[in-house]
Amino acid sequence: MTSFGAVFKAVNRLKFRQMNLLIVLELLAIVVTTIWTAIRGEYSNMTVFTTAMGWSTVPAFVGVILIAIRHEKVYTADSYRLIPVEETKFYTINLLSSLANIVYLAVVQLGIYIISMLFGWQELASMAKDMTTPTHIESGWLLMGLSIIVLVLVLNMVFWSTISFVHLVTSSASTFLPKFRQGVLNIIVYAIVVFLTLRVSGLIGNGVSWISQTMFNNGGSFDWVGQLWITIFVMIVVILIEGAINVLCLKRWVETDAN
Structure with missing residues (x-):
């Protein structure tokens, strides 16, 4: 190997x-x-x-x-x-x-x-x-920066993993369909990928807005870092589940293209 x-x-x-x-x-x-x-x-x-x-x-x-x-x-x-x-x-x-x-x-x-x-x-x-920066932000800037960096990296991995999930599941399904229906399926896939791209972009924008508002408006009373890491954990679980299905598709059904 x-x-x-x-x-x-x-x-x-x-x-x-x-x-x-x-x-x-x-x-x-x-x-x-x-x-x-x-x-x-x-x-x-x-x-x-x-x-x-x-x-x-x-x-x-x-x-x-x-x-x-x-x-x-x-x-x-x-x-x-x-x-x-x-x-x-x-x-x-x-x-x-x-x-x-x-x-x-x-x-x-x-x-x-x-x-x-x-x-x-x-x-x-x-x-x-x-x-002027709120005191609770000054004291926790390191954890804040680390959390946001990890969130952005995991968001990218979710994005790629989900596109792979759509791509590989569709490729696997197309092996059982006539050629005409494969074309229809590809159109559906492209639409899904475009939707996912826009959706992830929206989530990133909304996430940045939420983080900013939470940090500056709620002071130290709201555990936004804890909520952020819960979100990261959920996304990692999604990556693992999609990864398991993607690997199964690679093993069983996805065919290669000559290059």
Whole structure:
């Protein structure tokens, strides 16, 4: 059987390349936008930081989608499925590979933020002095940050796991259907994936709004961190259940495509 590291490198190669291309395009966009702002005579110490913040949403959204597409292609590609590895291990490695790439993208974004902040450090420091933060947030900022990071990572895993669930269950069902009905089934799948994408985006937005309101309006009386970790635990259970079904589909019914 192929080792964990060898399989991880195989399924990770194209994902990592896509993330690097996305980062390069983002950096080019920041540089071009900053130069254009300077040409128009509107450059200030905060320009680089605000430009970086503005462009950061694009790779964050596109990166998740690109990884999701690559994540699913791995399950039906001959070059991956013919690797001598047990299906559960293969499925887990692919999911961890996707997670590693989104973490890599997030770390690079953090680096871009830090570098861009240096250009406007005096202005940002002055703004920070004028801001007031509730005492209960100041005392628990580390736990708050950790909880939110874990929530975002688990949300991404739920997103990929659910898309895999829809994809693999549909692929399994299509093996028992005539060709015409397979086409109808594919249309239904695309509609479901679009719905899930919009739904997850909405959940993230609502979650951020809820966290902000709870932290600033309820003081220390509400155990929002505990509620957050309960939500994370429920999502992990969903990932495990979907994962078990996905592995079963890979073992029994999902066929590969020549590539």
